[in-house]
Amino acid sequence: MKAVRDYALPILRSGAELILLSIGALAAPAFRAEAETAAVAGNTHLHLASGAIGGFDVLTTVSLMALAAGEPLTAGIHTHKGPKSLENTPVYLPQLSMDTDERTVFTGNAVEAISLLPTKVNVAVAASLATAGPENTTVQITSVPGFVGDDHRIEAKCGGVTAITDIYSSTSDIAAWSAVALLRNLSSPIQFH
Numbered sequence: 169m170k171a172v173r174d175y176a177l178p179i180l181r182s183g184a185e186l187i188l189l190s191i192g193a194l195a196a197p198a199f200r201a202e203a204e205t206a207a208v209a210g211n212t213h214l215h216l217a218s219g220a221i222g223g224f225d226v227l228t229t230v231s232l233m234a235l236a237a238g239e240p241l242t243a244g245i246h247t248h249k250g251p252k253s254l255e256n257t258p259v260y261l262p263q264l265s266m267d268t269d270e271r272t273v274f275t276g277n278a279v280e281a282i283s284l285l286p287t288k289v290n291v292a293v294a295a296s297l298a299t300a301g302p303e304n305t306t307v308q309i310t311s312v313p314g315f316v317g318d319d320h321r322i323e324a325k326c327g328g329v330t331a332i333t334d335i336y337s338s339t340s341d342i343a344a345w346s347a348v349a350l351l352r353n354l355s356s357p358i359q360f361h
Contacts, residue, residue, distance in 0.1 A: 180206035194304040223333035227298035234326030243299035244306035250315035274309040278302040
Protein backbone atom coordinates (compact mmCIF):
# COMPACT_ATOMS: atom_id res chain seq x y z
CA MET A 169 0.00 0.00 0.00
CA LYS A 170 2.85 2.38 0.74
CA ALA A 171 4.21 2.13 -2.81
CA VAL A 172 0.77 2.96 -4.20
CA ARG A 173 0.48 5.99 -1.92
CA ASP A 174 4.02 7.12 -2.81
CA TYR A 175 3.94 6.66 -6.60
CA ALA A 176 0.38 6.48 -7.95
CA LEU A 177 -0.43 10.19 -7.95
CA PRO A 178 2.77 11.37 -9.72
CA ILE A 179 2.44 8.57 -12.29
CA LEU A 180 -1.16 9.47 -13.05
CA ARG A 181 -0.46 13.22 -13.19
CA SER A 182 2.33 12.52 -15.71
CA GLY A 183 -0.19 11.04 -18.13
CA ALA A 184 0.98 7.43 -17.81
CA GLU A 185 -1.56 4.63 -17.52
CA LEU A 186 -1.35 2.77 -14.19
CA ILE A 187 -2.46 -0.77 -13.41
CA LEU A 188 -2.91 -1.68 -9.76
CA LEU A 189 -2.92 -5.14 -8.27
CA SER A 190 -2.47 -3.90 -4.71
CA ILE A 191 -5.74 -2.04 -4.33
CA GLY A 192 -5.80 -1.64 -0.54
CA ALA A 193 -4.74 2.02 -0.58
CA LEU A 194 -7.97 2.88 -2.40
CA ALA A 195 -10.01 1.91 0.69
CA ALA A 196 -9.30 5.43 1.98
CA PRO A 197 -11.88 7.76 0.39
CA ALA A 198 -9.51 10.77 0.42
CA PHE A 199 -6.73 8.90 -1.38
CA ARG A 200 -9.21 7.40 -3.85
CA ALA A 201 -10.47 10.91 -4.67
CA GLU A 202 -6.88 12.17 -5.09
CA ALA A 203 -6.13 9.29 -7.47
CA GLU A 204 -9.21 10.07 -9.54
CA THR A 205 -8.30 13.77 -9.68
CA ALA A 206 -4.72 12.91 -10.69
CA ALA A 207 -5.96 10.62 -13.48
CA VAL A 208 -8.26 13.35 -14.81
CA ALA A 209 -5.44 15.93 -14.60
CA GLY A 210 -3.10 13.58 -16.47
CA ASN A 211 -5.79 12.63 -19.00
CA THR A 212 -5.11 8.99 -18.20
CA HIS A 213 -6.60 5.99 -16.40
CA LEU A 214 -6.09 4.03 -13.22
CA HIS A 215 -6.85 0.40 -14.06
CA LEU A 216 -7.78 -2.02 -11.30
CA ALA A 217 -6.77 -5.54 -12.26
CA SER A 218 -9.25 -8.15 -11.11
CA GLY A 219 -6.52 -9.98 -9.22
CA ALA A 220 -7.78 -13.07 -7.48
CA ILE A 221 -11.50 -12.35 -7.78
CA GLY A 222 -12.66 -11.59 -11.31
CA GLY A 223 -16.27 -10.74 -11.95
CA PHE A 224 -15.79 -6.95 -11.82
CA ASP A 225 -18.19 -6.62 -14.75
CA VAL A 226 -21.14 -8.30 -13.05
CA LEU A 227 -20.39 -6.75 -9.65
CA THR A 228 -20.29 -3.21 -11.06
CA THR A 229 -23.40 -3.92 -13.14
CA VAL A 230 -25.42 -4.94 -10.07
CA SER A 231 -24.13 -1.85 -8.26
CA LEU A 232 -25.20 0.39 -11.14
CA MET A 233 -28.63 -1.28 -11.26
CA ALA A 234 -29.18 -0.57 -7.56
CA LEU A 235 -28.11 3.05 -7.98
CA ALA A 236 -30.37 3.60 -11.01
CA ALA A 237 -33.38 2.03 -9.26
CA GLY A 238 -32.72 3.81 -5.97
CA GLU A 239 -32.59 0.43 -4.27
CA PRO A 240 -30.26 -0.64 -1.50
CA LEU A 241 -27.23 -2.70 -2.51
CA THR A 242 -25.82 -5.27 -0.13
CA ALA A 243 -22.37 -6.64 -0.73
CA GLY A 244 -20.00 -8.88 1.12
CA ILE A 245 -17.05 -11.19 0.81
CA HIS A 246 -16.38 -14.36 2.77
CA THR A 247 -12.81 -15.63 2.55
CA HIS A 248 -11.52 -18.99 3.71
CA LYS A 249 -7.81 -19.23 4.54
CA GLY A 250 -5.58 -21.82 6.14
CA PRO A 251 -4.21 -21.05 9.62
CA LYS A 252 -0.66 -20.91 8.25
CA SER A 253 -1.53 -17.99 5.96
CA LEU A 254 -2.81 -16.06 8.98
CA GLU A 255 0.40 -16.42 10.99
CA ASN A 256 2.08 -13.12 11.91
CA THR A 257 -1.20 -11.22 11.65
CA PRO A 258 -3.31 -9.69 14.44
CA VAL A 259 -6.07 -12.30 13.90
CA TYR A 260 -3.80 -15.31 14.36
CA LEU A 261 -4.19 -17.36 17.50
CA PRO A 262 -1.93 -20.36 18.23
CA GLN A 263 -4.96 -22.63 18.67
CA LEU A 264 -5.90 -22.09 14.99
CA SER A 265 -3.14 -24.54 14.08
CA MET A 266 -4.68 -27.15 16.38
CA ASP A 267 -8.34 -26.53 15.53
CA THR A 268 -10.32 -29.28 13.86
CA ASP A 269 -13.26 -26.99 13.03
CA GLU A 270 -13.49 -23.80 11.02
CA ARG A 271 -13.25 -20.59 13.03
CA THR A 272 -14.27 -17.06 12.07
CA VAL A 273 -11.28 -14.81 12.82
CA PHE A 274 -12.57 -11.50 11.42
CA THR A 275 -15.91 -9.85 10.78
CA GLY A 276 -16.18 -6.20 9.78
CA ASN A 277 -16.10 -4.03 6.69
CA ALA A 278 -13.40 -3.62 4.03
CA VAL A 279 -11.91 -0.49 5.65
CA GLU A 280 -11.49 -2.30 8.96
CA ALA A 281 -10.13 -5.40 7.22
CA ILE A 282 -7.42 -3.58 5.22
CA SER A 283 -6.43 -1.57 8.31
CA LEU A 284 -5.91 -4.76 10.29
CA LEU A 285 -4.57 -7.01 7.51
CA PRO A 286 -2.88 -4.78 4.88
CA THR A 287 -1.36 -7.66 2.91
CA LYS A 288 -4.17 -10.19 3.21
CA VAL A 289 -7.39 -8.53 2.04
CA ASN A 290 -6.76 -6.57 -1.17
CA VAL A 291 -9.44 -8.81 -2.65
CA ALA A 292 -11.97 -7.45 -0.15
CA VAL A 293 -11.12 -3.85 -1.07
CA ALA A 294 -11.35 -4.65 -4.79
CA ALA A 295 -14.75 -6.28 -4.33
CA SER A 296 -15.94 -3.32 -2.24
CA LEU A 297 -14.89 -0.78 -4.88
CA ALA A 298 -16.87 -2.71 -7.50
CA THR A 299 -19.96 -2.83 -5.28
CA ALA A 300 -21.12 -0.95 -2.18
CA GLY A 301 -17.85 0.78 -1.22
CA PRO A 302 -15.26 -0.09 1.44
CA GLU A 303 -17.34 1.21 4.35
CA ASN A 304 -20.46 -0.73 3.31
CA THR A 305 -19.05 -4.08 2.17
CA THR A 306 -18.98 -6.78 4.82
CA VAL A 307 -15.89 -8.94 5.18
CA GLN A 308 -15.68 -12.26 6.96
CA ILE A 309 -12.51 -14.34 7.19
CA THR A 310 -12.65 -17.96 8.28
CA SER A 311 -9.68 -20.10 9.24
CA VAL A 312 -10.04 -23.64 7.88
CA PRO A 313 -7.80 -26.38 9.30
CA GLY A 314 -5.45 -27.84 6.68
CA PHE A 315 -6.68 -25.47 3.99
CA VAL A 316 -4.20 -24.32 1.34
CA GLY A 317 -4.82 -21.19 -0.71
CA ASP A 318 -7.71 -18.76 -0.61
CA ASP A 319 -11.39 -19.20 -1.38
CA HIS A 320 -13.29 -15.96 -1.92
CA ARG A 321 -17.07 -15.84 -2.22
CA ILE A 322 -18.30 -12.38 -3.17
CA GLU A 323 -21.99 -11.57 -3.21
CA ALA A 324 -23.83 -8.44 -4.36
CA LYS A 325 -27.62 -8.11 -4.18
CA CYS A 326 -30.16 -5.55 -5.29
CA GLY A 327 -33.84 -5.93 -6.12
CA GLY A 328 -34.28 -9.23 -7.91
CA VAL A 329 -30.61 -9.71 -8.80
CA THR A 330 -27.98 -11.63 -6.87
CA ALA A 331 -24.46 -11.87 -8.27
CA ILE A 332 -22.07 -14.40 -6.78
CA THR A 333 -18.42 -14.77 -7.66
CA ASP A 334 -16.62 -17.72 -6.12
CA ILE A 335 -12.88 -18.09 -6.75
CA TYR A 336 -10.52 -20.64 -5.26
CA SER A 337 -6.80 -20.41 -5.88
CA SER A 338 -3.98 -22.36 -4.31
CA THR A 339 -1.47 -19.83 -5.66
CA SER A 340 -1.24 -16.06 -6.03
CA ASP A 341 -0.29 -16.48 -9.71
CA ILE A 342 -3.86 -15.60 -10.72
CA ALA A 343 -3.27 -11.99 -9.61
CA ALA A 344 -0.30 -11.53 -11.96
CA TRP A 345 -2.15 -13.19 -14.82
CA SER A 346 -5.08 -10.82 -14.29
CA ALA A 347 -2.72 -7.93 -15.14
CA VAL A 348 -1.67 -9.76 -18.33
CA ALA A 349 -5.35 -10.30 -19.20
CA LEU A 350 -6.08 -6.60 -18.60
CA LEU A 351 -3.19 -5.53 -20.87
CA ARG A 352 -4.32 -7.97 -23.55
CA ASN A 353 -7.87 -6.63 -23.32
CA LEU A 354 -6.72 -2.99 -23.58
CA SER A 355 -4.79 -3.72 -26.78
CA SER A 356 -7.44 -5.92 -28.40
CA PRO A 357 -9.91 -4.69 -31.02
CA ILE A 358 -12.56 -6.78 -29.23
CA GLN A 359 -12.66 -6.03 -25.53
CA PHE A 360 -14.30 -7.81 -22.59
CA HIS A 361 -16.02 -5.65 -19.98
